[in-house]
Amino acid sequence: MYNSEYKGKQVLVAADHGSFASVAAAAQAEQQIDWWDRDSADADICTACYAAVEIAEHFRLALGDPPPLLVNRDEAARIRDCRLVIWVGPPPATASAGAAWQNWLMAREAEWETLPEEGYVITSYVEEAAVHWIIAAKDRLGLLYGAYALLEELGFRWFGLGAAGMHLPPPKQLEPRMIELLDYPRFHTRGVYSEHINDSSTELLDWLGRNRVNFASLDHIRNPHALQKRGIRICMGGHNILYRFLNPHAEYPGSYDDNDSSLTMGIAPAQARPLTYAEAHPEWFGFIDGKRSFNVGEGDREGFGDNFCTTNPDAVRELCRRLTDDLTDGEWKHADYLNFWMLDNGNWCQCSHCRDAGNCSTRMILLVHALRKHLDTAVESGRLKRRINIIFPIYHETLPAPDRPLPEDFDYSSCYPTYFPIERCFLHPLSDPRCTESNQELMETFLPWTTDGDRYYRGEVFMGEYYNVGSFAACPVPLMTIMKQDIPFYYESGIRHFHYMHLTGGQWGTLTLTNYQLYRMLWNPSADTERMLEEYYELYYGSEAERARGFYETLEEAMRNSKYLKHYQYSRGSRHSLTGYLREDAAELFPLQHMQYDARADSSNAGISLTECVQLLSVCRRLLDSALDHARDEVVVARLLEDELRFAYLEDMVHYIYGLVRIHSFAKSGADSRARRAFQRVRRFxxxxxxxxxxxxxxxxxxxxxxxxxxxxxxxxxxxxxxxxE
Known part of the structure; x- marks a missing residue:
């Protein structure tokens, strides 16, 4: 039930529901709306009403029934005997709160005029016994984010997924009071990327929206309207573009084998064997090691192989045509962004025309430029109803910045690259000068894209991090310290767009903090991160906050060399990976100073050894078990059990790798009896x-x-x- 502040008084949440029957109806009308019509008034109404419903529902969760009354804003102006009125959007001029809003605008006109996109204002007005909270913004996402900011000001938090991940404030914190807020996002794009999940989970969509995520690139998009209602723009594409749209093994339309006997027997060409793209136009494909290559993988190898000849104008035209068709009315018709990537680690064409065109980054940019022209033509003709942003990769072979000027009419406003530092370590921040083995090599490519005074590329840059890189496979790898240092550095370097690979769909465990911290920092990288972490432990773990913090911080230290241990990092142009060396049965498993077996090198590159990692995981186990022993709140227990599920998986993984290292050492030295005993232990893991x-x-x-x-x-x-x- 409501506390005494609300009994006998209405709590109103007011929004303009337009032509819809009610605020609630408008909030659920996303399937009726063309979100890709940027001038749609119904889109604005739906999101604003959804924000109003979110406020009302959270009040109900914290205070019980009856819920606040959802009303159209004109109706709210006529209702009396209210304790609290929450306006989602400026009040009408006929309401006294409307005059208060106009007074605010006159007093703070400059702040309003310069308020960035997705920013919001929350101001308060007192009329007799009623408090009015006014949420105002210049766009629908600003209103939605203002609603969530109000709820956060009242004490709500969305740490993890669903009800189990939500923190509800005590009723006293919802008492009407004066609130004044003005804020806006510092990173323009705050994205989620995952090749492993889709958007079928409403709990996940709710979490993304409430934490101000506004970009999603997922394995499949099934609910584009639900994403758009929450302000989440959709990205399609990836390393599969050549497989889909310029596949050498696919049927080439309208072309047949002249040597097919059916053609000489009077049978219609439709029954003859069609040519493949490779057969019809071998010159379109990459010239690799002295011959044309038709190596574009499929199945498990989809997205790998050899790139096409990007200087062949007919091949470029065909690729752009087919992409434009698909973005217009095909599988990717809901895309707001296109990840325009070539093949993963793909070889680039070595023909003389391609070599003369510049380095791989320059060639990629020229290809982007051509696609932009095709898409613009489709927009101008009315065939394509929206302007799609093109994102291209700074990744492996395109890490070096372009080696010559870009076209004069290159569209920096809608075409920008994503810097992918997959070769990095997580022992050091990316900019740390002490990391001479790995990260400083990356900085030699990062700066020419971002801050060097004589760089050719002058536009914005997206950052694509790897906080759950594929080979981590959702192992709990806390990165509080790295994010605290890296994200402000990225912002200072001019980065305004960000996502990381790969968000998981549930049972986050300690990954909860990675996700929560990241999007808080993307909203404002200069906010007090230490205070945010303290609040997370206190509100999420209650009486077990101190033990939980010790567990997280010890686990972070144990996994500081996670990139070498479980993925790979580069040094001097070569890939180094402990699991890779184990697969290959390499003679040397620890060639880098970053990680040794049972000692730390005397070097600024040096970090935790493998045996230290194993020892610290034992400390983590004691801390986690102690928290579970002492916890009494069932919500906290459930959260700790989710942490334990994921941590037990990591324990098995690290002990398994550690055991394989010991077997490798024994086997190489001929100590077969010890190797056999070590294997018996590894087998259990x-x-x-x-x-x-x-x-x-x-x-x-x-x-x-x-x-x-x-x-x-x-x-x-x-x-x-x-x-x-065995």
Whole structure:
């Protein structure tokens, strides 16, 4: 029930529901709206009413029934005997609160005029016994974000998914009072990227919207209207573009084999064997090592292979035509952004025309420029109803900045690159000069894209981080310290767009903090991160806050070398990976100073050793068990159990890798009896991982994540030792 401040008084939440029957009806009308018509008034109304419903529902959750009354704003101006009125959008001029809003505008005109996109204002007005909270913005997302800012000011938090991840304030915190807020996002794009999940979870969509995520690139988009209502713009594309739109093995329309015997027997050409793209136009495809290559993978190899000849104008035209058709009325017709990527680690054409065109980045930019022209023509003709932003990769072979000027009419406003530092370590911040083995090499490519005075590229840059890179496979790798240092650095370097790979769909465990901290910092990278972390432990873990913090911080230290341990990092142009070396049965497993087996190198590059990692995980286990022993609040217990599920998976994973390292050492030295004994222990962890399908799910695309053993990325090493020592 309501507390005494609200009993006998109405709480109103007012919004303009336009031509819809009610505020609630407008809030649920997303399927009726063309969100890709940027001038749609109904889109503004739907999101504003959804914001009003969100406020009312959160009040109901905190205070109980009856919920606040949802009313049209004109009706709200006539209702009396109110304790609190919350206006989602400026009040009408006929209401006394409307005059108060006009007074605010006159007093703070300059602040309003310069309020950035997605920013909001919350101001208060007292009329007799009623408090009015006015949420105002210049766009629908600003209103939605203002609603969430108001709820946060009252004490609501959305740390994790669903009701279990939400913090409700005590009723006293919702008492009417004067509130004055003005804020806006510092990062323009605050994105989520995942090749493993879709948008079918309403809990996930709610979490994204409430934490101001406004960009989504997911494996499949099934609910585009639900995303758009929450202000989440949709990105399509990726490394599969050539497979879909310029596949050498696909049928080339309207072309047939002249040597097909059916053509000489009077049979209609429709029954003859059609040519493939490679057969019809071999010159369109990459010239690799002295011959044309038609290597574009499919199945598990989709997205890999050899790129096409990007200087062949007919090939470029065909690719752009087919992409434009698909973006107009095909599978990607709901895209607001296009990840326009070539093949993953793909080889680039070596023909003389391509070599003369510039380095790989220059060629990529010229290709982007051509696609932009095709899309603009489609918009001008009325065939394509929206302007799509094109995002291209700064990744592996395109890490070096363009080596010559861009076209004079290159559209910087809608075409920009994503810098992907997949080669980095997480032991050091990206800009740390002490990391001479890895991150400083990346800085030599980062600065020429972002801040160098003589750079050719002069536009905005997207950042694509790897806080749950594919081979981490949802292992809990806290990165509080790295994010505290990296995200402000990115902002100071001019980065205004950000996402990370790969968000998981549920059972986040300690990944909850990674997700929550990231989007708080993307909203404002200069906010008090330490205070945010304190609040997270206090509100999420209650009486167990101190033990939980110790657990997180110890786990972060244990996993500081996670990139080398579980993925890879580059040094001097070469890839180094512990799991990779185990797969290959390499002679040396620890060639980098970053991570040694049982000691730390005397170097600024040096971090935690593998044996130290194992030891610290034991400390983590004691802290987590102690928290579970002492917790009494069932909500806190559920959160700790989710942490435990994911941590147990990590324990098995690290002990498994540690055991393989020991077997490798014994086997190389001829100590077979010790290797055999070590294998017996590793087998227990391997079997536990193999039976663990929960921690790695869901992943709808990749067999590597069928279970924890496959997700180790070094199952081959285990099978090799199994054949030898079992």
């Amino acid at each position: 391997a079997e536990s991982l193999e039976h663990n399908t929960i921690a790695v799910s869901p992943s709808t695309r990749f067999r590597l994540y069928d279970n924890g053993l496959k997700a180790s990325w070094c199952e081959q090493a285990y099978l090799r030792y199994k054949a030898r020592y």
